[in-house]
Amino acid sequence: MGDATEVAPEVYKAVLENDQVRILEVRMKPGDKTAMHSHPALVAIILQGGKARFAQSDGETVEMEFPLAEPMYLPAVEHTTENIGNTEVHGFLIELK
Secondary structure, eight states: OOBHHHHOTTTEEEEEEOSSEEEEEEEEOTTOBOOSEEEOSEEEEEEEOOEEEEEETTSOEEEEEOOTTOOEEEOOEEEEEEEOSSSOEEEEEEEEO
16 A cells, blocks of 8 residues: 555655654645555654545545644555645644554
């Protein structure tokens, strides 16, 4: 499965990486979509919210309204992402190693 920064470099940018974590900055404009990619377990902190649709590799589709500045734990996943809201989503994903 593709790495988020390789599949969608216009959305995901690695801003810090060490042997414990990798931190990705996320900037997703309304209507942006990504190809299928994977993330390990992570903590997400969204600074500018919005609404997204995730299509997981098992076929399940989930829509989510992001809470602002509230840390969320998310398990490892393979999915596509689409910004279905009308605002840019901006935040950080702290991938656990």
